[in-house]
Amino acid sequence: MIQELYAKFQKYPIVSTDSRNIIPNSIFFALKGENFNGNAYAKDALEKGAAYAVIDEKEYHDSEYTILVENVLETLQQLASYHRKQLNIPIISLTGSNGKTTTKELIHAVISKKYKTTATKGNLNNHIGVPLTLLSMDSTTEIGIVEMGANHQKEIAFLSSIAEPDYGYITNFGKAHLEGFGGVEGVIKGKSELYDYLKANDKFIFVNGDDSKQVERTQNVRHFTFGSSTTDELTIQFVSANPMVKATVKNVEIQSQLIGSYNFSNIAAAIAMGTYFNVPLSDIKDAVEAYVPANNRSQIIEKHSNKIILDAYNANPTSMKAALDNFSNLSDRSKIAFLGDMFELGKSAAEEHQFISDYAASLDIDTIYLVGENFGNTKNNHKNVYIHTSFESLKNQFPTIKNSTLLIKGSRGMALERILDLL
Structure with a gap:
C-alpha cells in the first residue's frame, strides 16, 4: 500500500493537510483533530486542485481520487519513513x-x-x-x-x-x-x-x-x-x-x-x-x-520611546530564569518585566511560579508585572511586583510607560505579545 501511495507521491510530490490552502497537484491528507475531521473536507480539497485525497472513513470514499486507508496520520508517518529511506x-x-x-x-x-x-x-x-x-x-x-x-x-x-x-x-x-x-x-x-x-x-x-x-x-x-x-x-x-x-x-x-x-x-x-x-x-x-530572530523569539522592537525585548513565544522555568538574568544585567534605563504563566508544569507549577516571582524581585529590575492564574496564586511581599490574574486585568489597569526597556515573556497560551498594542 505504501509503495503504491509513494508512486503517486513521486508524481505529485507535495503534501497538503489544510483544505483551505490547497496547493494544486498536491496530495491531501485528511487529518483529524479535537475539533475537526479532515475527511469531511476531502471533496473540497479535490475541487480546489488536489490530485488525491487520503481518507480513513469509508463514507467519504466517493471518488477514484480518494485513497481509503486505515489511519490517515499513521499513513502520513509511514510515507515519510519510506521516503526517508529513499x-x-x-x-x-x-x-x-x-x-x-x-x-x-x-x-x-x-x-x-x-x-x-x-x-x-x-x-x-x-x-x-x-x-x-x-x-x-x-x-x-x-x-x-x-x-x-x-x-x-x-x-x-x-x-x-x-x-x-x-x-x-x-x-x-x-x-x-x-x-x-x-x-x-x-x-x-x-x-x-x-x-x-x-x-x-x-x-x-x-x-x-x-x-x-x-x-x-x-x-x-x-x-x-x-x-x-x-x-x-x-x-x-x-x-x-x-x-x-x-x-x-x-x-x-x-x-x-x-x-x-x-x-x-x-x-x-x-x-x-x-x-x-x-x-x-x-x-x-x-x-x-x-540572522534576525522573528516570531516573538528574543526580538528587539522599538516602539515610541520604549525598547522591547519580545520573548513571548514560550516559557518554562529554565528559559524564564535565563531571560531574567540577562535582562537584569542590562545597563539600560528603567527596566520593566511582564511575565506570563508557564504551562505544563504539573505538580511543580505552584513552586516554580513562586520561585520566579521571588527571583525576579531580587534582581536589578525596576518593576515586575506577573500575569496569569498561576502567578496570581503566588505570595507577594515585594513592593515592585504587581500581580494580574488575567490579561484582561492587566489591560484594564495598564500603566503609562515611557523611556523604558521592557521584557515580555510567557508561555504561548498567554499571548503576551498583545502588550505591544497597549503601549
Whole structure:
C-alpha cells in the first residue's frame, strides 16, 4: 500500500493537510483533530486542485481520487519513513528543552551557505510536523535538518525512528513539559532518546562541551565537541551580550543579532556544525551575523520611546530564569518585566511560579508585572511586583510607560505579545 501511495507521491510530490490552502497537484491528507475531521473536507480539497485525497472513513470514499486507508496520520508517518529511506542524504536532528527553533534556524542559515538544505519550517516539530518536513525534501536536498519536539516519554524515540538521523544535537535539558515527562529526570530521559537512537545505530553526536549533562551522556560514541575549553575539538569563546551576543572562534569575532547570553550555546552549535561540514568560516560569520530572530523569539522592537525585548513565544522555568538574568544585567534605563504563566508544569507549577516571582524581585529590575492564574496564586511581599490574574486585568489597569526597556515573556497560551498594542 505504501509503495503504491509513494508512486503517486513521486508524481505529485507535495503534501497538503489544510483544505483551505490547497496547493494544486498536491496530495491531501485528511487529518483529524479535537475539533475537526479532515475527511469531511476531502471533496473540497479535490475541487480546489488536489490530485488525491487520503481518507480513513469509508463514507467519504466517493471518488477514484480518494485513497481509503486505515489511519490517515499513521499513513502520513509511514510515507515519510519510506521516503526517508529513499533519500541518500545526511539528516541532522535536534531536540532540547529550550532554543530548538532558534538553533535549527541558525544551523540552517550556516549550512545552506554551502549545501542545498531543507529544514523544519517554523516549529513543525511533532508527530505531524516531522513527517511533513521529511516529505518536503527532494532529490535536490543535500542535507536535511529536522527539529523534534516532545512533551512525554517515547516521543523522541518515535520521531527518530521516522527521521533516521545521521547526526544529532540536544540544546539542553531544562524544566519544560514537567507534567508530561514526570519531572526533570524524566525530561533528561525523554530528550536523551535521540542520543539512544544515534548510539544504537552508530551515528554521530554534536556535544556542547560546557554542558556536563550532555558530556556524560555521550561517552563511547562518535561525537564532535565544541565549547570554551581548548580540549574541545572546536573552541568557541563567549565575548559579551550587551545586549547582543558576541563570540570568537579561531580569532574571528562574530557579532550576532541575538539578545541574551543564553543564546550563545545556540550560536556555538551552528558554528560547530558549519565547521564540521567544511563551511568556510567567513560564510559562517556572515550567516550568523545576518540572522534576525522573528516570531516573538528574543526580538528587539522599538516602539515610541520604549525598547522591547519580545520573548513571548514560550516559557518554562529554565528559559524564564535565563531571560531574567540577562535582562537584569542590562545597563539600560528603567527596566520593566511582564511575565506570563508557564504551562505544563504539573505538580511543580505552584513552586516554580513562586520561585520566579521571588527571583525576579531580587534582581536589578525596576518593576515586575506577573500575569496569569498561576502567578496570581503566588505570595507577594515585594513592593515592585504587581500581580494580574488575567490579561484582561492587566489591560484594564495598564500603566503609562515611557523611556523604558521592557521584557515580555510567557508561555504561548498567554499571548503576551498583545502588550505591544497597549503601549
